[in-house]
Amino acid sequence: MFLRYKWETGMLAWAMHRLTGVAVTFYLFLHVYTMTKLHDGEAAYNTAVSAFSQPMWKAAEALLFGAVLYHAVNGVRIVLVDFFGAARQQRRLFWGMMGASAAAFVLGSWLIISHAVH
Amino acid sequence: MAVRATGNAGHWSWYFQRVTGIALVLTLAAHFAVNHFMRPPEAGGADWAGSLYHAAVLRLSNPLYKGFELTFLMLATYHACNGLWAIGRDVVTRPLARTALFMLIVLAGFALAVVGWTAILPIDQDWLARGAAATQ
Numbered sequence: 001m002f003l004r005y006k007w008e009t010g011m012l013a014w015a016m017h018r019l020t021g022v023a024v025t026f027y028l029f030l031h032v033y034t035m036t037k038l039h040d041g042e043a044a045y046n047t048a049v050s051a052f053s054q055p056m057w058k059a060a061e062a063l064l065f066g067a068v069l070y071h072a073v074n075g076v077r078i079v080l081v082d083f084f085g086a087a088r089q090q091r092r093l094f095w096g097m098m099g100a101s102a103a104a105f106v107l108g109s110w111l112i113i114s115h116a117v118h
Numbered sequence: 119m120a121v122r123a124t125g126n127a128g129h130w131s132w133y134f135q136r137v138t139g140i141a142l143v144l145t146l147a148a149h150f151a152v153n154h155f156m157r158p159p160e161a162g163g164a165d166w167a168g169s170l171y172h173a174a175v176l177r178l179s180n181p182l183y184k185g186f187e188l189t190f191l192m193l194a195t196y197h198a199c200n201g202l203w204a205i206g207r208d209v210v211t212r213p214l215a216r217t218a219l220f221m222l223i224v225l226a227g228f229a230l231a232v233v234g235w236t237a238i239l240p241i242d243q244d245w246l247a248r249g250a251a252a253t254q
Binding site: 018021022024025028029032033035036038039041042045046049050068072075076078079082083 | 136139140142143146169170171172174175178191194195198201202205226230233234236237238241249
């Protein structure tokens with residue numbers, strides 16, 4: 001899978017896009033399954049959802065936020081390169097967007113960990 | 119230089135992955151904002167004491183929002199399956215295994231859609247009253 005290849009930003013971005021994509025897909029299945037608990041009554045649903053407010057799940061939520069954020073920002077970058085001819089500025093674009101999303105990750109995961117976001 | 123789709127199946131897979139990707143950035147932002155930062159309109163003021171269950175049911179009993187959530191689910195299911203298959207095409211080389219993996223991904227996608235629709239679709243204005251009656 002990882003061929004002998006000179007690691008450039010595009011290669012790193014590509015590998016991380018696939019990794020985060022698979023991770024978010026796992027979450028999608030878990031999330032949709034959780035919604036079936038709406039059919040088991042109020043207590044069952046609230047118990048199922050409140051499990052996610054335990055510290056371990058809060059950390060997992062922060063990781064999920066990071067994965068979704070990266071996947072979304074890098075996806076927008078791919079569209080800019082593919083459809084809007086941003087290939088010439090691609091390295092600057094990559095580091096600019098990664099810097100902005102790193103800042104958003106720090107802020108967002110702090111909100112999640114501090115329980116400001118449920 | 120911008121790239122264009124040329125018309126074979128692989129190109130449509132590539133093209134729709136970008137179109138649904140952009141749509142998902144927008145719909146996910148809306149989904150996240152509504153579910154985490156907004157009180158359901160029916161819930162009233164800041165002194166509302168409903169549980170997460172009440173909030174979820176109130177939101178989903180709105181046909182417009184339910185339609186939005188189901189659209190979001192369809193977009194996410196397609197995008198996830200198309201993405202998994204893009205990885206599968208690269209990693210799995212034996213023809214039989216490729217076909218089997220493709221069918222597995224399609225099946226998983228259908229299962230996800232069916233579970234999601236059956237979970238959300240029946241929730242309407244009377245859901246809370248029916249739930250309360252059932253537990254008595």
